[in-house]
Amino acid sequence: MRIGLVSRTDRKEAIQLAKEIADQFSHHDLFFDSDILPFLKGDVIRDVDVMLVIGGDGTILRTVRKYSFPILAVKMGRHGHLCEVSPDEISTIEDILGSHTVSRLMKIEVPGTGEALNEVVVRAKIPDKVARFRITYGNHTEEMLGDGIIVTTPTGSTAYSLAAGGPRIEEGCPVLCITPICPLDLSFSPRVIPHDWVVTITAVDKPCHMTLDGFELSSLSVGDEITVRKSQNHAVFWRKKKL
Secondary structure (H helix, E strand, C coil), X not given: CEEEEEECCCCHHHHHHHHHHHHHCCCCEEEECHHHCCCCCCXXXXXXXXXXXXXXXXXHHHHXXXXXXXXXXXXXXXXXXXXXXXXXXXXXXXXXXXXXEEEEEEEEEECCCEEECCEEEEXXXXXXXXXXXXXXXXXXXXXXXXXXXXXXXXXXXXXXXXXXXXXXXXXXXXXXXXEXXXXXXXXXXXXXXXXXXXEEEEECCCCEEEEECCEEEEEECCXXXXXXXXXXXXXXXXXXCCC
């Protein structure tokens, strides 16, 4: 089996675990993310069957942005909602590689900009300044005055959206959620919509910036709009088979 290895590099424990996993799976064809090549000798990741990712949700989101291979994640971070294995369970990885279930998680996209597994966020560019946003979805158009707007997938519903007051959505539900960030009008509550609806967000009166999974990708001038829709691509995760 061809295995790619990705690890966070800011913690010694993660690097040590990466070395242990590399030793354990030396009988496989191993390839390494460029960030850990200073710590492990080998070839850079090309075409692999699965990615072993050591880190938390942030490391996983960066991996999803960089690669399109299936992921089996080992938790080494504060948040690990997407992780399947803990550091003391690495002996079970071989079994999971041999027999596993597959989760295909919905992604969303901003056409011409990129994709997100968790969320797309549009916020006022100037700190402490509220902005007016126009949001169109389905046959509905609304305006909201507040700090920003989140469009989230079910996977991302337990992240920024949840902290902003959005609902927790079960994995696999065919929906998106539009969550306001600190709206001045408290009647503007989160909207759960069908996953095939297109969401358009317009910066009405102030410049804004847009992030996808926490990565800032572009700025919006007054009057600019972005479109968010379900992507045709998925993030694929390998899971333990339930007994």
